[in-house]
Amino acid sequence: NAGVxxxxxxxxxxxxxxxxxxxxPMKGHSHVYWYRQLPxxxxxxxxxxxxxxxxxxxxxxxxxxxxEFPKEGPSILRIQQVVRGDSAAYFCASSPPSLSTDTxxxxxxxxLTVL
Amino acid sequence: xxxxxxxxxxVPVFEEAPVELRCNYSSSVSxxxxxxxxYPNQGLQLLLKYLSGSTLVKGINGxxxxxxxxxxxxxxxxxxxxxxxxxxxxxxxxxxxxxxxKSTFGDGTTLTVxx
Numbered sequence: 001n002a003g004v005x006x007x008x009x010x011x012x013x014x015x016x017x018x019x020x021x022x023x024x025p026m027k028g029h030s031h032v033y034w035y036r037q038l039p040x041x042x043x044x045x046x047x048x049x050x051x052x053x054x055x056x057x058x059x060x061x062x063x064x065x066x067x068e069f070p071k072e073g074p075s076i077l078r079i080q081q082v083v084r085g086d087s088a089a090y091f092c093a094s095s096p097p098s099l100s101t102d103t104x105x106x107x108x109x110x111x112l113t114v115l
Numbered sequence: 116x117x118x119x120x121x122x123x124x125x126v127p128v129f130e131e132a133p134v135e136l137r138c139n140y141s142s143s144v145s146x147x148x149x150x151x152x153x154y155p156n157q158g159l160q161l162l163l164k165y166l167s168g169s170t171l172v173k174g175i176n177g178x179x180x181x182x183x184x185x186x187x188x189x190x191x192x193x194x195x196x197x198x199x200x201x202x203x204x205x206x207x208x209x210x211x212x213x214x215x216x217k218s219t220f221g222d223g224t225t226l227t228v229x230x
Contacts, residue, residue, distance in 0.1 A: 033218075042221050042222040043205070043207075045217040103161070104218065107158055111156075
């Protein structure tokens, strides 16, 4: 059973470009979470999605950031018009569709560098 | 709202010495508690978790943690560390609410094991 997969592992963008980060949850998992880790800091929650629904986006910046988890395919975190401050590691986690969402399984992360 | 405080940002120890990484949390509701380890340029790996029951939780790699409700702490311990334990360690908390899957993380503790 493959773990949570994220691609690309490393992404370099120039200011003003768009960044698209992909996350494929573990097989059978229908809950996806995105976190951002700035240098020397812990992970900060961004958004929680279930298939075709955004459940909690309280950690998402109001502008330029969006996320989706379509019925088919991976979850996508999209950052438009990137700025240097967006440089960070972005982690995706997934959990199974049980009543208790207590355990999240993390992917290896995408490290975004904005030049 | 929840918060997690990891009391030590860096912990240097010698190989085969015991270690304790401290974590305090605050929450207005019942919580789940977690410790994760992150090796350089990798994702997070779950070390152990407290959901309910026995307050002493044993995890992988010889780590254990004790939940202390009165002190709102969840300190991580290992009786004898190895060089390979050098990594970043994160304490995290998530709501007991079945609809709240997001976790709040501490800023991390860098454990450096010296020969």
